[in-house]
Structures are given as C-alpha cells and as structure tokens.
Amino acid sequence: MTMKVLVLGAAGVTGRHIVEQGIARGHEITAFVRDAAQSRTFPNQVHAIVGDALDQEAVERGVAGEDAVVYALGSKKTGPTTLFSDSTRLMIQAMEKQKVKRLVCITGVGTAETRGHGGFVYDRIIFPLFTKKVYEDKDRQESLIRSSSLDWIIVRPATFRDGAAQGQLLAFTDLEGVTLRRIARREVA
Numbered sequence: 001m002t003m004k005v006l007v008l009g010a011a012g013v014t015g016r017h018i019v020e021q022g023i024a025r026g027h028e029i030t031a032f033v034r035d036a037a038q039s040r041t042f043p044n045q046v047h048a049i050v051g052d053a054l055d056q057e058a059v060e061r062g063v064a065g066e067d068a069v070v071y072a073l074g075s076k077k078t079g080p081t082t083l084f085s086d087s088t089r090l091m092i093q094a095m096e097k098q099k100v101k102r103l104v105c106i107t108g109v110g111t112a113e114t115r116g117h118g119g120f121v122y123d124r125i126i127f128p129l130f131t132k133k134v135y136e137d138k139d140r141q142e143s144l145i146r147s148s149s150l151d152w153i154i155v156r157p158a159t160f161r162d163g164a165a166q167g168q169l170l171a172f173t174d175l176e177g178v179t180l181r182r183i184a185r186r187e188v189a
Helices: 013-024 056-063 083-098 120-146
Strands: 004-008 028-033 047-050 068-071 102-106 151-155
Touching (some): 004 013, 004 056, 013 028, 028 056, 047 056, 056 083, 083 102, 083 120, 102 120, 120 151
Parallel strands (some): 004 028, 004 068, 102 151
16 A cells, blocks of 8 residues: 655654655655755655744645654754654644644654663663653653544664664563663664
C-alpha cells in the first residue's frame, strides 16, 4: 500500500534514512526542512517543503494531503527546551484539522518507562548531565500525543551509534530487566 508521508526532521541523519527507506518502499515522501538549501539535497521524487516546525501555517501546509506523518526532529542542544512539545502541539492541531490520523514519533531512551534502561554510562552520566532537560520536553511531547485523537506510535530508540544495521531488531513493550543497547539510525528508520 502506497502512502503519502510527511517527514518532519527529514534533513537530519535519521530523517534522511526514513526518506530513503520510504522511497524504497514506494511511498510518496514529503520532506519538511528548515531551509531551501536542505530541500535541494533530496532525490527528485521527494517533494520538499521549507518551513519552521514552530510555524503553524508551514506545518499545516506540510500536513495537507498526507496520509501519515513521521516526526523525527532532533536537537543538538542540551539545555531546557520546548521545541518538541511546542512543535508537536502544532503538528497535532494541523493533523486533526487536515484529518490526517497516522503518526509515528521518534523520542528516545530517557522518556517515560525507558528512563533507567539505557545502561550505566547513559543512565548515570549522559542522561543527568546532558540530555535530562531535553527529555523533560520529550515527556511533555509524548503526553500531548497520548492525549490526542491520532492513531499514533511512539518509538523510543536506544542511544544512537554510527554504522550499518546489524541483524535482527528487537522491540520491547515490557522493559523489566532490559538494558537498551545502542542502535544505528538506519535501524531506527
């Protein structure tokens, strides 16, 4: 089944893999990017929309006519933010207005019940020192999604590693006794 899919964060490393894999599966992909230079880096069959994920009009323009949205926005900043919750609020409003029901949102280990399952280094050093403030906003983001009327899936990958996919993926819904190991962005896509 071919779908029209909007990818928010399409210019990021994971977003590019999502675009690539979407095309390979025969989907019509719309890449939502921040600047025009990024829009010219995609294959010709990708429709690009230049806009800010915090601009309601741009988000509505991106969502219009799509069957699904993949939210893959990221941030390199480590301090307090509202990027994820603010952009998700706008995206949900646009999706509900345009009657686009399907959402896949990538957050990460450190949100909700994944907190404490990233391994010693991540849980004791990286999370409290570098990503805690970002994940506070990702918790708000997930709350918005869960309370929406959308047909949603939240993907919480382990910390990213460079490189190719390595065999079979495991998806967990019960994290009792589980430590989430590193995963390639291509595998997340």
